[in-house]
Amino acid sequence: MAEVLLQAHELTKRFGGLAAVDRVSLTLQRDRLHAVIGPNGAGKSTLTNLLSGDLPPTSGRLVLAGRDVTGAPPEAIARLGLGRSYQKTNIFLPFTVWENIRLAAQARTPCAARWLARADGIAAINRRAERALELAGLTARAHRIAGTISHGEQRQLEIAMTLATEPQVLLLDEPLAGMGTAEAERMIELLQTLKRGHALMLVEHDMDAVFALADTLTVMVNGQVIASGEPAAVRADAGVQAAYLGEDA
Numbered sequence: 519m520a521e522v523l524l525q526a527h528e529l530t531k532r533f534g535g536l537a538a539v540d541r542v543s544l545t546l547q548r549d550r551l552h553a554v555i556g557p558n559g560a561g562k563s564t565l566t567n568l569l570s571g572d573l574p575p576t577s578g579r580l581v582l583a584g585r586d587v588t589g590a591p592p593e594a595i596a597r598l599g600l601g602r603s604y605q606k607t608n609i610f611l612p613f614t615v616w617e618n619i620r621l622a623a624q625a626r627t628p629c630a631a632r633w634l635a636r637a638d639g640i641a642a643i644n645r646r647a648e649r650a651l652e653l654a655g656l657t658a659r660a661h662r663i664a665g666t667i668s669h670g671e672q673r674q675l676e677i678a679m680t681l682a683t684e685p686q687v688l689l690l691d692e693p694l695a696g697m698g699t700a701e702a703e704r705m706i707e708l709l710q711t712l713k714r715g716h717a718l719m720l721v722e723h724d725m726d727a728v729f730a731l732a733d734t735l736t737v738m739v740n741g742q743v744i745a746s747g748e749p750a751a752v753r754a755d756a757g758v759q760a761a762y763l764g765e766d767a
């Protein structure tokens with residue numbers, strides 16, 4: 519059995535009378551990709567925000583790398599090895615690809631003074647940035663201005679910036695959004711590569727990508743998990759077909 523890196527136990531988030539996430543339990547394991555799907559408003563983004571600490575849960579428990587991090591702020595959760603990409607791009611468009619990744623690698627260092635004081639600090643940041651650049655397949659674009667690369671490459675850059683913080687758990691929110699076929703294929707290849715050594719959670723509307731990549735598939739509707747497990751079994755589930763995937767799934 520693969521190593522468990524993140525566990526959510528019965529996480530709930532209420533906004534007034536609405537349970538946007540309602541007692542959701544989920545496990546992320548190293549070398550595996552867990553896809554979360556569901557119609558608009560199902561609670562996928564809210565769940566991602568709960569796992570990253572961007573939102574505190576109303577109830578439930580979150581365990582990251584064996585530590586209870588329920589209610590911890592996002593910076594603390596990031597330091598313990600969780601990285602996330604956002605639906606909206608976080609890139610500094612006037613900077614080069616390399617500068618963006620390097621800034622992200624630098625931001626991981628808890629205290630700027632500490633890395634300045636250490637002789638090997640800058641070298642370590644550069645090494646982290648180089649690894650992320652390469653892993654994300656952007657080496658040939660390193661010196662391009664981020665605003666001038668393609669939409670698909672900007673999404674790769676976002677992932678590279680997350681990788682520069684050396685996370686063990688990666689939460690990816692719709693990395694294929696707005697991509698053409700060729701770009702989507704490249705992103706699927708990249709995510710396949712990233713599975714090695716990381717625990718991935720993918721929130722995605724592109725079903726081809728989901729079924730190509732997922733080891734585990736969770737379906738949410740109205741804040742609740744209606745099915746979870748091996749993708750082929752979840753796809754065949756009558757409740758899932760009725761609620762979400764439709765007859766052609």
Ligand SMILES: Nc1ncnc2c1ncn2[C@@H]1O[C@H](COP(=O)(O)OP(=O)(O)OP(=O)(O)O)[C@@H](O)[C@H]1O
Binds near residue numbers: 536556557563
């Ligand atoms: N800050 C908030 N305050 C009040 N209600 C919210 C808030 N954030 C989300 N919601 C509500 O919670 C529910 C779940 O929203 P969420 O964005 O998590 O769904 P989603 O599955 O990510 O949808 P999409 O696929 O459109 O991104 C929706 O009804 C939404 O309107």
